[in-house]
Amino acid sequence: MAAELGVPPNRTPAEIDIGGPDGRIGSAFEAKWLGRLGFDTQVGPFYLGLWGVVSFVSAGLFTFIWLMTMLAQVSYNPIAFLKYFAVLQLDPPSPAYGLGFAPLDKGGWWLVATFFLTISILAWLIRIWERARALGLKPYLAYGFTGAIALYLVIYIIRPIIMGDWSEAPGHGIKALLDWDNNTSVRYGNFYYNPFHMLSIFFLLGSTLLFSMHGATIWALEKFGAHEEEAEIIAPGTGTERAQLFWRWTMGFNANAYSIHLWAFWFAWLCGVTGAIGVLLSGTLVSDWFQWAIDARINYPQAPPVPVELPLP
Amino acid sequence: MSAPGKGRGMAIDLSFTVLDGARETRVPGGRTIEEIEADFRKPGNTTFTSVFGPDPFDFWVGPFYVGVWGFIGSIAIVIGSLFYFNETIFKGPYSFPQNFFAGRIDPPPAEVGLALQRAGEPGFAWQMTVLFATIAFFCWMMREIDISKKLDMGYHVPISFGVVFSSWLTLQVIRPMLLGQWHEGFVIGVMPHLDWVSNFGYRYNNFLYNPFHALGISLIFFATFLLACHGSAILSAAQTRDPSPERINQFWTDIQYYSIGEAGIHRAGALTAAVGILVSNLCILFSGWPVQDWVAFWGFWNDLPFWRGF
Numbered sequence: 134m135a136a137e138l139g140v141p142p143n144r145t146p147a148e149i150d151i152g153g154p155d156g157r158i159g160s161a162f163e164a165k166w167l168g169r170l171g172f173d174t175q176v177g178p179f180y181l182g183l184w185g186v187v188s189f190v191s192a193g194l195f196t197f198i199w200l201m202t203m204l205a206q207v208s209y210n211p212i213a214f215l216k217y218f219a220v221l222q223l224d225p226p227s228p229a230y231g232l233g234f235a236p237l238d239k240g241g242w243w244l245v246a247t248f249f250l251t252i253s254i255l256a257w258l259i260r261i262w263e264r265a266r267a268l269g270l271k272p273y274l275a276y277g278f279t280g281a282i283a284l285y286l287v288i289y290i291i292r293p294i295i296m297g298d299w300s301e302a303p304g305h306g307i308k309a310l311l312d313w314d315n316n317t318s319v320r321y322g323n324f325y326y327n328p329f330h331m332l333s334i335f336f337l338l339g340s341t342l343l344f345s346m347h348g349a350t351i352w353a354l355e356k357f358g359a360h361e362e363e364a365e366i367i368a369p370g371t372g373t374e375r376a377q378l379f380w381r382w383t384m385g386f387n388a389n390a391y392s393i394h395l396w397a398f399w400f401a402w403l404c405g406v407t408g409a410i411g412v413l414l415s416g417t418l419v420s421d422w423f424q425w426a427i428d429a430r431i432n433y434p435q436a437p438p439v440p441v442e443l444p445l446p
Numbered sequence: 447m448s449a450p451g452k453g454r455g456m457a458i459d460l461s462f463t464v465l466d467g468a469r470e471t472r473v474p475g476g477r478t479i480e481e482i483e484a485d486f487r488k489p490g491n492t493t494f495t496s497v498f499g500p501d502p503f504d505f506w507v508g509p510f511y512v513g514v515w516g517f518i519g520s521i522a523i524v525i526g527s528l529f530y531f532n533e534t535i536f537k538g539p540y541s542f543p544q545n546f547f548a549g550r551i552d553p554p555p556a557e558v559g560l561a562l563q564r565a566g567e568p569g570f571a572w573q574m575t576v577l578f579a580t581i582a583f584f585c586w587m588m589r590e591i592d593i594s595k596k597l598d599m600g601y602h603v604p605i606s607f608g609v610v611f612s613s614w615l616t617l618q619v620i621r622p623m624l625l626g627q628w629h630e631g632f633v634i635g636v637m638p639h640l641d642w643v644s645n646f647g648y649r650y651n652n653f654l655y656n657p658f659h660a661l662g663i664s665l666i667f668f669a670t671f672l673l674a675c676h677g678s679a680i681l682s683a684a685q686t687r688d689p690s691p692e693r694i695n696q697f698w699t700d701i702q703y704y705s706i707g708e709a710g711i712h713r714a715g716a717l718t719a720a721v722g723i724l725v726s727n728l729c730i731l732f733s734g735w736p737v738q739d740w741v742a743f744w745g746f747w748n749d750l751p752f753w754r755g756f
Contacts, residue, residue: 157700169459172714173695173707180700213756216748264700268693271685273678280674311654325640340670341719345606348716351709353600358464360709362680363689370472374482375597381479382511382593389476391684397677401670432637433540433548 156180171355184260191253198246199223199305222306225299232298246305247289254282277398280405287409295417317412322421326432329411330422336404343400347393350376365390462709492592513592519585526578533571534635550635551575554628575634576618583611602716609720616727624735650733655740658729665722672715679711 157178168174181189203221207213214221225247226240235241262275293301303313318324325331351360359365359372366389369377373390380387388396419425426432487506494501494514503517510516534549535542554561554569563570590604622630633642647653654660679697683689691708698705706714737743748754 161699167710168461170710170713171460171462171707172710173705175695175699176704177699179703210756212753216750216753216756261701264697265682268697268700269686269688270682270693270697273682274675274697277674277678281671311652311660315652315654323644325644331640337666337670340673341666341722342610344669344673344676344715345610345719346603348712348714348719349602349606350599351712352716353594353602355462355600355709356465357468360712361464361469361691362708363683363691363694364469364472366680366684367689368472368474369476370470371468374471374477375486375599377479378482378486379593379597379599379603381509382506382596383590385509391680394677394680394684397673398681401674401677404670426637430544431547433544 156182180264182260182263184256184263188253188256188260191249191256195246195249195253198242198249202242202246203306219307222304222309224304224309225293225302228298228300230298232294235299240299243305244299247302251286251290254285258282273398277402280402282405283409284405284412287413292413292415292417295413301416317415321415321419322423322425324411324415324422326422326426327411327415327419328426328429328431329407329414333404333408333411336400336407340397340400340404343393343397346380347397350379359390362390362394486597488596491595493588493595494592496595511589511593511596513589515585515588515592519582519589522578522581522585526575526582529571529575529578530634533575547636548638550633550638552633552638553622553631556627556629558629559627560623569628572631572634573628576631580614580619583614587611606716606720609723613723613727613730616731621731621735624731630734646733650737651739651741653729653733653740655744656729656733656737658725658732659740662722662726662729665718665725669715669718669722672711672718676711676715 157180159178161175161177163174164176165174167176202223203218204214206221207217223243223246224240225243226235230240234244237245258275258278261278262272265272265274289302293299303310321327351362354360354372354376357372357375358370359376361372364370365373369390377387377389415422423432423434427434489504490501492501492504492513495504501514503512503514505512512520530551533551535545538545538549540548551572552569553572554563554567558569563573587604587607590607591601594601594604618631622628632646633639650656679694682697683691683694686693695705695707733740
């Protein structure tokens with residue numbers, strides 16, 4: 134019956150025809166231990182391609198500049214480098230340089246490194262777009278990646294340009310990122326009152342919740358084949374029916390094998406995009422989110438005390 | 447269960463097989479909800495029936511399954527909501543829509559310790575809201591177990607819900623008890639709970655330096671990233687003329703060397719989300735007890751013996 138319905142048979146990863154070399158590097162091998170976790174066992178081969186080369190070379194240059202700058206800060210002492218790795222940072226130029234090119238040791242290396250990081254990310258976007266098209270797929274992964282790229286570009290490129298100097302962007306380094314995060318929030322009156330920050334957190338935690346719900350549902354129904362989603366979307370079987378009934382009985386409504394992935398895609402995409410809007414507005418149009426929330430009448434710092442009911446005489 | 451690793455010191459086998467005949471139940475276009483429900487709405491096979499025999503609440507109301515846990519949970523939801531809406535909306539100082547944002551239920555003052563408040567004393571509404579919310583969350587988890595049993599599913603969803611329930615318990619019950627005062631619980635209310643989170647972070651100097659916070663955030667971001675990958679992969683596959691997992695697997699191995707597989711991604715996603723939340727519990731639990739300052743916390747790092755001199 135499965136064959137009549139055009140439902141693909143259950144094939145083990147080893148039986149999958151991956152279509153010959155066709156520009157791919159290496160050959161597939163089996164990692165059996167992965168199978169014991171319920172994961173696919175086939176590893177590789179890998180496609181590189183022009184945009185892959187651009188992306189990896191750019192990312193390599195970024196990493197090299199970043200690490201060498203930090204290594205220089207500890208006089209090339211490897212043990213000090215490890216000890217201080219989390220607090221070393223490659224900072225952008227000071228505000229005095231505006232958007233101009235600063236001397237290399239005064240933030241110029243940050244400009245060069247960030248340039249290569251941006252090239253690497255954009256080349257990766259093109260790479261996953263082209264790979265999808267080459268395999269006859271709509272490039273949804275590339276669409277989704279634009280959400281994360283929007284956030285990156287706003288933080289590192291667009292907002293610094295609007296604000297007029299590169300020092301608005303975070304430095305490269307672990308502590309540098311955390312400090313930028315904290316300082317940007319405090320400087321604009323606490324990001325907790327930024328409605329787009331609220332939305333971004335909502336979609337971030339919402340995505341985690343969605344994947345918890347969806348992943349656990351499908352995991353619980355593997356023996357009914359619910360995880361074979363490409364087949365279940367065309368012809369839902371007992372696995373998908375149980376998944377739908379579970380949520381209908383639990384919360385009164387349910388998605389289906391296709392629409393849950395629409396929910397997934399949009400929640401994850403919007404996490405990046407709403408975050409990008411929130412950062413873009415800070416310092417450009419809104420200077421104090423605390424005051425903004427009072428003006429918008431969602432925040433009441435001077436709330437009068439709750440009226441006390443006097444006892445009856 | 448045949449474990450391929452048996453005898454080699456590693457007998458963990460979490461693999462699975464699809465039951466014979468499961469794939470043959472697939473119907474192009476699917477069945478209507480009425481047809482599906484006719485097959486599955488059967489009495490019995492709940493937690494209560496397995497212990498006591500008959501389950502007096504083994505029925506549905508509209509699309510909702512009730513069961514004993516649904517019955518107890520509904521009562522807890524109604525009472526808890528009454529406390530919540532009464533305190534934040536009706537007794538709030540502004541108009542109802544404004545009170546939705548501004549309304550707050552504060553925990554008892556510090557001097558109350560772990561005592562229970564009487565009606566009219568400060569913190570009574572907080573204790574009641576937390577109590578009934580906790581009962582409601584627990585019943586929701588148990589009701590999910592009932593529904594899982596009825597549908598012959600694994601207990602992965604109630605376990606996942608239990609993970610986030612553990613966050614509620616950590617914040618409102620376990621940590622306040624460890625610190626000896628209900629005052630440590632968070633304020634209930636839309637904007638006030640944001641203030642509480644912000645103040646909590648700076649009370650321990652800088653929460654971004656809390657390693658469990660960092661790890662929890664990273665895992666939650668990673669779960670969101672995986673969700674984007676999974677959602678987009680399935681949308682791509684569903685919109686090709688030949689939707690087959692092989693094409694998607696090939697896409698993933700091409701761009702990142704490995705495809706975890708259509709079952710694996712659901713396991714990885716659910717696990718990442720769950721571990722992210724569990725690690726986040728630790729970042730709350732360790733604040734105030736035993737760590738007071740997450741910046742000073744890192745002092746140990748510079749004093750590690752092998753690089754003290756550097």
